[in-house]
Amino acid sequence: xxxxEQRKWxxxxxxxxxxxxxxxxxxxxxxxxxxxxxxxxxxPDITNRLLLEFSKLWENDKDGNTLEAGIRxxxxxxxxxxxxxxxxxxxxxxxxWYQLPALxxxxxxxxxxxxxxxxxxxxxxxxLVWDAIKAHPQGAKQPGFGTWAFPPEVD
Amino acid sequence: xSETKDKIYDVVIVGSGIAGSLIAKYLTQKGKTVLLLEAGxxxxxxxxxxxxxxxxxxxxxxxxxxxxxxxxxxxxxAPSPSLNSLSTPPDDSGYFVQMGPQNFGSxxxxxxxxxxxxxxxxxxxxxxxxxxxxxxxxxxxxxxITYDDLENWYGFAEYEIGVSADxxxxxxxxxxxxxxxxxxxxxxxQSYLDQKLTEGLxxxxxxxxxxxxxxxxxSTPQGRNSTPDPDYRPVGxxxxxxxxxxxxxxxxxxxxxxxxxxxxxxxxxxxxPICPVQAKYNATRSLFGAxxxxxxxxxxxxxxxxxxxxxxNEVKAIWYKRYEDKNSPEYTLEKAVGxxxxxxxxxxxxxxxxxxxxxxxxxxxxxxxxxxxxVLLGWGLLPEPIGAFRGPGSTSGIPSLRNGDFxxxxxxxxxxxxxxGWSWPxxxxxxxxxxxxxxxxxxxxxxxxxxxxxxxxxxRFGFLIEQDPQxxxxxxxSPNYKDRLGNYRPIINYNFSxxxxxxxxxxxxxxxxxFKWLNVENYTNYNPSESTxxxxxxIGFSWGGAGHIVGTHKMGLTEKDGVVDSYQRSFDHANLFIxxxxxxxxxxxxxxxxxxxxxxxxTAA
Ligand SMILES: Cc1cc2nc3c(=O)[nH]c(=O)nc-3n(C[C@H](O)[C@H](O)[C@H](O)COP(=O)(O)OP(=O)(O)OC[C@H]3O[C@@H](n4cnc5c(N)ncnc54)[C@H](O)[C@@H]3O)c2cc1C
Ligand code: SF4
Numbered sequence: 001x002x003x004x005e006q007r008k009w010x011x012x013x014x015x016x017x018x019x020x021x022x023x024x025x026x027x028x029x030x031x032x033x034x035x036x037x038x039x040x041x042x043x044p045d046i047t048n049r050l051l052l053e054f055s056k057l058w059e060n061d062k063d064g065n066t067l068e069a070g071i072r073x074x075x076x077x078x079x080x081x082x083x084x085x086x087x088x089x090x091x092x093x094x095x096x097w098y099q100l101p102a103l104x105x106x107x108x109x110x111x112x113x114x115x116x117x118x119x120x121x122x123x124x125x126x127x128l129v130w131d132a133i134k135a136h137p138q139g140a141k142q143p144g145f146g147t148w149a150f151p152p153e154v155d
Numbered sequence: 156x157s158e159t160k161d162k163i164y165d166v167v168i169v170g171s172g173i174a175g176s177l178i179a180k181y182l183t184q185k186g187k188t189v190l191l192l193e194a195g196x197x198x199x200x201x202x203x204x205x206x207x208x209x210x211x212x213x214x215x216x217x218x219x220x221x222x223x224x225x226x227x228x229x230x231x232x233a234p235s236p237s238l239n240s241l242s243t244p245p246d247d248s249g250y251f252v253q254m255g256p257q258n259f260g261s262x263x264x265x266x267x268x269x270x271x272x273x274x275x276x277x278x279x280x281x282x283x284x285x286x287x288x289x290x291x292x293x294x295x296x297x298x299x300i301t302y303d304d305l306e307n308w309y310g311f312a313e314y315e316i317g318v319s320a321d322x323x324x325x326x327x328x329x330x331x332x333x334x335x336x337x338x339x340x341x342x343x344x345q346s347y348l349d350q351k352l353t354e355g356l357x358x359x360x361x362x363x364x365x366x367x368x369x370x371x372x373x374s375t376p377q378g379r380n381s382t383p384d385p386d387y388r389p390v391g392x393x394x395x396x397x398x399x400x401x402x403x404x405x406x407x408x409x410x411x412x413x414x415x416x417x418x419x420x421x422x423x424x425x426x427x428p429i430c431p432v433q434a435k436y437n438a439t440r441s442l443f444g445a446x447x448x449x450x451x452x453x454x455x456x457x458x459x460x461x462x463x464x465x466x467x468n469e470v471k472a473i474w475y476k477r478y479e480d481k482n483s484p485e486y487t488l489e490k491a492v493g494x495x496x497x498x499x500x501x502x503x504x505x506x507x508x509x510x511x512x513x514x515x516x517x518x519x520x521x522x523x524x525x526x527x528x529x530v531l532l533g534w535g536l537l538p539e540p541i542g543a544f545r546g547p548g549s550t551s552g553i554p555s556l557r558n559g560d561f562x563x564x565x566x567x568x569x570x571x572x573x574x575x576g577w578s579w580p581x582x583x584x585x586x587x588x589x590x591x592x593x594x595x596x597x598x599x600x601x602x603x604x605x606x607x608x609x610x611x612x613x614x615r616f617g618f619l620i621e622q623d624p625q626x627x628x629x630x631x632x633s634p635n636y637k638d639r640l641g642n643y644r645p646i647i648n649y650n651f652s653x654x655x656x657x658x659x660x661x662x663x664x665x666x667x668x669x670f671k672w673l674n675v676e677n678y679t680n681y682n683p684s685e686s687t688x689x690x691x692x693x694i695g696f697s698w699g700g701a702g703h704i705v706g707t708h709k710m711g712l713t714e715k716d717g718v719v720d721s722y723q724r725s726f727d728h729a730n731l732f733i734x735x736x737x738x739x740x741x742x743x744x745x746x747x748x749x750x751x752x753x754x755x756x757x758t759a760a
Contacts, residue, residue: 019603068599076596089592089602094585096219121216129584132603133576133610135424135544139215139431142421145381148546148574149344152611 001048009051010035012058016071017085018092020128025092028126033119034091041097041113042084050081080108093132095123164190164451167473167493169458169508171197172269173748174735174755175499176441177315181759183449184395190491191450192475194233194457194500197267197439199450204267204439211272215429223273223702226429227266230481231639233457236262238700241686252636252646258686259649260700261527263501267454268439270501271748273428274702275548276378276435278318278749279569280309282558283329285743292562294654295623295741299712299721302329307391308753310336313376314394316436316752317407319343320376327373328558333391339405340381342374343420346574348541348614349374349551355673356553361665363561370669371555372572376749378436379420379547380407395444422546424575455481456489458500459642461512461731469730470496476640484639495730499755502737503645506630506707509733511643518718518727522630524709525649526742528619528701530571531659533666534580535675540611543576544584549617550574556665557744566621566658569744570665576613579699580679584610616669618662619701621744623654630707656691663694703747707737723758734758 001009011022011031018025025031038047057070076082083104090098096118099105105114118124125140134153136143165187168175179189198204215226224235236250244255251259263270283302288295310333319340322332345353353372360367387405420434430437442452453475460474473496476486498505506522513521553570561567577583584606591597591606628650632643651659670677681688685697711717714726723738725731734755736747 017598019598019600071598072596076598085598086592089598090589093588093592098589116219118217118219121213124216128603129588129606132606133544133584134542134607136422138221138544138575139212139423139425139429142423142432143545144421145419146344147422148346148542148550149350150542151347152540152542152545 001051006048006051007035009055013051013054014088014092016067017089018128030123030126033123037091037097037119038088041111043111046080046084050084053081093127093129095119095127164188164493166495166497167491168497168499169473170269170499170501171267171438171442171452172499172501173271173438173441173752175497176438177752177755178497178499178734178759179450180441180445181756183446186449188449190493191452192456192458192473192491193267193452193454195230195266195454196228196481197454199452201443211429212431223262223428224264227264227272228481230265232478232481233265234638235264238262243686247636250644252644254646254648257649257651257689259527259647260687261702261704263704268437268442270702271437274748275426277549277746278313278316278376278378279745280330281743281745281750284558285741288741294563298740299710305753306333308757309749310390311392311394311756312749312752314339314389315441315756316378316749317380318376318378319381320374324373325376327554336390337384337387338376339387340383343377343379343381343547343550345374346546346550348574349572351541352572359672361668363559363661366560368559369555370553372551373554374551375549377547380434381419383407420547424544424546426548457640457642458508461508463728468728470728478640486640497732497734499734501735502704502707503630505733505735505737507632507643507645510632520709520718522707523626524624524706525628525630526622526624526706528703528742529622529651529698530701531618531620531662531696531698532580532615533679534577534615535670535677535679536612537614538674541614543610543613546574548573548575564657565661566623566655567744568618568620568658568662571617571619573615573617576610577615580615583613616666619744620655620658620662622742623652624706624741625652659696660692660694703742705736705739705742705747708733709740710738723754732758
């Protein structure tokens with residue numbers, strides 16, 4: 001897959017998997033790092049297959065209401081791609097790569113770099129989980145003196 | 156072997172934690188020359204210290220576990236205990252050799268400033284009855300001193316740490332203050348959760364042994380910067396030479412980073428393991444308050460043996476192993492000579508060093524009566540969102556059950572209210588997020604929304620249960636267990652008495668009752684697979700350590716019932732002080748460091 005194409009589909013896939021818009025995802029500054037992480041650990045071949053499968057679901061989603069079911073029923077159940085997609089969600093939310101399941105490694109090979117680790121200080125700080133829980137990363141982006149006395153944010 | 160030639164110091168101190176740093180600060184200000192030996196890495200240079208601190212932050216960000224010691228470099232030349240991989244005892248895979256039957260669940264960190272680098276900063280006073288448990292309740296022991304003897308030293312320690320609290324909220328269960336006393340800083344704002352619990356528990360009481368006790372939420376005094384009190388002035392003690400008579404208003408002194416000097420707590424929610432803005436007190440503040448011209452600090456210097464004069468029994472020197480590179484096992488043996496010696500290496504390391512040095516001549520109570528606060532958690536979901544994961548780890552507690560006639564029969568406890576959701580009981584948000592994705596198959600908007608809804612109502616109580624002193628709970632050494640530099644590793648025997656276990660049972664009753672009043676959905680679950688799991692009276696419990704390592708060189712009236720006297724002076728060696736939480740004969744229900752700091756200031760005077 002051509003680089004620019006690849007990045008485009010990676011962003012779209014990330015949006016669908018995380019529930020965060022592309023604007024917010026770009027804002028983390030982590031898009032390129034995470035794509036590179038994926039390519040490095042599961043290799044370009046599997047990365048591209050994931051993106052390609054997703055692009056087919058996207059293209060088929062003519063009226064905009066089948067994508068979610070497509071992801072659930074095809075992508076997430078795929079023995080090769082499902083675990084990789086789930087890892088991508090964890091990467092976005094927590095900033096860490098988690099080792100792929102044992103069965104996956106048995107069937108599709110174990111790769112250097114496939115162990116639990118934080119990608120970078122930024123990947124941790126920009127983890128989506130902190131926004132999801134309406135807090136802030138522990139140890140960064142401090143909300144200011146006394147803010148913990150305020151009522152929680154509701155939408 | 157080499158000797159640190161010529162120089163004879165007035166005082167040689169081992170350890171740069173709060174105990175060692177406070178003593179060093181006040182002795183150097185009084186004109187004594189001090190050599191401080193610190194086993195861990197660090198620097199006595201402000202700008203280097205700032206750089207080190209930034210390194211700790213980076214290490215923390217990059218750490219996968221983000222545990223208690225995760226911000227600090229691994230150092231096999233001066234190892235620290237890890238809590239990441241406790242397994243059922245006996246277990247010698249970590250730094251501690253855990254002999255059981257219970258695991259010892261607390262740790263410390265060997266680095267400049269010691270364990271205050273990752274303490275939470277809770278600064279409660281002990282209750283007057285905690286000092287006289289034998290005479291009041293017929294259990295445990297009495298201290299050789301009373302609350303009254305320490306009252307003004309408490310004030311001094313609160314000044315030194317820079318404690319934030321409002322005095323009119325803290326005079327409960329016999330705690331008293333001299334007339335006109337104020338804390339240096341105003342109280343830290345109570346979290347939204349605290350406010351909700353205050354409302355929900357208004358007027359509630361709970362029954363123990365046919366007596367009703369109030370269940371009242373009170374803000375907790377904390378060693379983190381709030382708004383300095385402009386009307387502050389020391390009452391009952393004279394702080395430093397710098398404090399001018401008649402002066403008013405508290406100023407934060409000596410924060411390690413010149414750029415963030417005196418920063419207020421910004422709600423980084425990261426006090427354990429590291430406060431990014433140094434709003435939380437750590438002992439390097441006191442260390443940097445020492446009079447420089449009288450002070451020498453040697454880092455990477457691990458005290459390994461105390462040498463005694465066979466005639467007088469006084470200490471002649473302390474031998475220490477100096478390493479250049481923490482990644483290499485090489486070291487040189489050096490010797491520090493002084494007139495007076497202070498061991499302030501923490502309760503476990505102090506006892507270990509004395510046992511290694513005195514061998515069969517060691518005091519029979521050396522290393523005995525090891526205590527901690529086992530923490531029993533109770534967690535659940537409140538009916539409404541309360542904004543979990545914001546602010547300091549805890550801003551309030553329920554201290555009203557710290558004392559009562561029930562102490563004749565069972566341990567008391569203090570309840571800590573946790574602001575960080577289920578981070579302790581369930582490693583939230585990490586573990587539940589992974590579970591949502593891997594087990595429940597959630598993704599996209601659904602993941603984002605359900606996760607928010609689930610976490611916003613999370614809260615937990617921590618019951619810090621008093622442990623009574625037992626000689627069988629101990630630190631010992633054996634030639635079979637040494638670290639890389641050939642220093643002994645602590646061997647720990649640890650268990651709970653029925654007195655303490657009865658405290659667990661009462662804690663369980665308490666949170667169940669409170670959860671009912673507040674309509675909390677209870678998610679508490681003590682898993683038999685956990686390494687701290689035990690059963691008592693048919694109930695299963697698991698618990699965690701509090702980091703409150705107490706009691707290994709207890710003070711007494713005479714050498715028969717104590718290793719040290721009330722000034723922490725060794726009965727056996729006239730020029731040796733053994734300082735720190737190890738000197739405390741009982742632990743009560745307060746986090747021990749404030750009391751220990753008061754004792755150390757009294758020692759330094
Ligand atoms: C997670 C956690 C949270 C805590 N929260 C609180 C709290 O909220 N409130 C509270 O009151 N307490 C709390 N504590 C306890 C508190 O941190 C300790 O009581 C306190 O820091 C002990 O101070 P210290 O100076 O005696 O020992 P330490 O701080 O452990 O310092 C000892 C120093 O001596 C050095 N040393 C050790 N061995 C040698 C040797 N052989 N030679 C030379 N140097 C040596 C060490 O490197 C270290 O720097 C907490 C502890 C933990 C672990
Ligand atoms: S809440 Fe944050 S700023 Fe405040 S003391 Fe803790 S780590 Fe520091």
